Amino acid sequence: MSETLSELPASNSGPIQRTALHDTLVTRLRDMIIEGELTPGARMHESQLGEQLGVSRTPLREAIKFLASEGLVELIPSRGAIVKRFSGKDVHDMLIVLKSLEELAGNLACETATDEEIAKVRQLHDEMRACYDAKDRLRYYKLNQEIHSEICQITHNQALSNMQSLLQSRLKRIRFIGHEGVEKWAAAMAEHEEMIVALEARDGKALSKVLGRHLLNAWKRVRDAI
Amino acid sequence: MSETLSELPASNSGPIQRTALHDTLVTRLRDMIIEGELTPGARMHESQLGEQLGVSRTPLREAIKFLASEGLVELIPSRGAIVKRFSGKDVHDMLIVLKSLEELAGNLACETATDEEIAKVRQLHDEMRACYDAKDRLRYYKLNQEIHSEICQITHNQALSNMQSLLQSRLKRIRFIGHEGVEKWAAAMAEHEEMIVALEARDGKALSKVLGRHLLNAWKRVRDAI
DNA sequence: TATGAAAATTCTGCATACAAAATGCAAAAG
DNA sequence: CTTTTGCATTTTGTATGCAGAATTTTCATA
Numbered sequence A, B: 001m002s003e004t005l006s007e008l009p010a011s012n013s014g015p016i017q018r019t020a021l022h023d024t025l026v027t028r029l030r031d032m033i034i035e036g037e038l039t040p041g042a043r044m045h046e047s048q049l050g051e052q053l054g055v056s057r058t059p060l061r062e063a064i065k066f067l068a069s070e071g072l073v074e075l076i077p078s079r080g081a082i083v084k085r086f087s088g089k090d091v092h093d094m095l096i097v098l099k100s101l102e103e104l105a106g107n108l109a110c111e112t113a114t115d116e117e118i119a120k121v122r123q124l125h126d127e128m129r130a131c132y133d134a135k136d137r138l139r140y141y142k143l144n145q146e147i148h149s150e151i152c153q154i155t156h157n158q159a160l161s162n163m164q165s166l167l168q169s170r171l172k173r174i175r176f177i178g179h180e181g182v183e184k185w186a187a188a189m190a191e192h193e194e195m196i197v198a199l200e201a202r203d204g205k206a207l208s209k210v211l212g213r214h215l216l217n218a219w220k221r222v223r224d225a226i
Numbered sequence C: 001t002a003t004g005a006a007a008a009t010t011c012t013g014c015a016t017a018c019a020a021a022a023t024g025c026a027a028a029a030g
Numbered sequence D: 001c002t003t004t005t006g007c008a009t010t011t012t013g014t015a016t017g018c019a020g021a022a023t024t025t026t027c028a029t030a
Helices: A021-034 A046-053 A057-070 A088-112 A115-133 A137-153 A158-177 A182-200 A204-225 B021-034 B046-053 B057-070 B088-112 B115-133 B137-153 B158-177 B182-200 B204-225
Strands: A073-076 A080-083 B073-076 B080-083
Touching (some): A046 A057, A057 A158, A088 A158, A088 A182, A115 A182, A137 A158, A158 B088, B021 B158, B046 B057, B057 B073, B057 B158, B088 B182, B088 B204, B115 B137, B137 B158, B158 B204
Antiparallel strands (some): A073 A080
16 A cells, blocks of 8 residues: 655656555545544445445455455444544554554664665654644644655565554544644644754653653543543 | 454453454454465455355455455555565564563563563473374464464553554464474474473563564574475 | 325445456567 | 567456445334
8 A cells, every 4th residue: 555645746756656545545535534534433325435435345345355454444234334442542552552663663763774865864863853833733744754764764674664554543543533732732843953953963761761751641641632 | 353263262250251243354364364264365356255155245245345455365456455465574674573572471571571471381392292292283383373472462561462463463373384393393393392491480571582583583484485 | 293104316346348457469570 | 589569458447237235214013
């Protein structure tokens, strides 16, 4: 599944990108879930959704199966699919695991990343900082996610960034809602400052530590929103 | 997706289990991949596979999408699906992540598991030990996997056992092939003895440590088989 | 008015049909 | 003899149709 979040007009070199409808639908439905257009517990009517999106049931069903495997959707035999509802404990559990994964990523990234890759994270960080200053919450939020993903990417461990993005995607909706207050936001931003410093110093221990703390605090920041 | 590996005749209480064809196919195809009936790189012809299994293309395609999300299958636009081929680095990467997850599980399990749950792991362990003594490699292998899964289960952290089973399933085929020599097998068995002792003592640190070592060694045990 | 059975409707699950793309092959051109 | 081009075949991608399960509605009865 192609995971280009930035949705740029694909590079003009190389073979042109063929996209299948079911593939596009996966992305579309995922976004609808994350952005709350499809709320947890809501039934996903095949014919209705299909009509709404202008596709037939076949590719739609395929996309739903894909999302079911991703854990965003629950399949109920003979009764179709519903958007999965996560309990507080579920979210907490996911954050525990995500914490462990990102701690690992922090350690690995400092060893394996190239200077260019670290520079790219720095760039994302600076952009995010700008959004923080400008109080542009939406873009801040997206860049935040991207930074965490990128730290996993630069470990060059596919399995790791795969697992991370899976969990992150399950948590997106909750974190998207969790519009924390100003002081909490400031704390998160401060943690990110620590992160980028540790990464640029290639101090794996430190980066791992900050990431761990960051994710523990993430729970404090979202738990009220559930 | 129902994940009963033991395939017992479902309990007779409660509502009868409705199974959809696409769901059954997921399990079936997964087994075919793990057991090598479908080899890495092999194209999964829809009509042919469908005929072979006696189903139409529709539920088959749905199952394939599900497996693609699981990472066992790769979708190539307009060209169907192929069984994913994992490189040595891929396997190593997965084991690194699995190590991290199981270390976490080791720590959590000692805190959260009930005495009954620990007893169940002990039972599985004793069974596995018997298979080792009887040189029953296939059953040993299955029980081995089950023990690792169970240790994650008894953390009562759904996300954790979810991620673990995902990685484990990707690695199954490779470990299935990796028929290690007698001395390596003995070492693995010895590690398992350590594990069960640590678990029964509820010594999280120790269990975590053994599990970590066990998975590091797992790499040594399979790397030649790739 | 409340209750419950039965009919009607809606929806899912699966198979089939059709369109579009890819693959293979053979003939023509160089 | 090699390469290229066009055609036939195969295979994927999407839509539609039909059977059966689930849900809702209707309507008779207490």
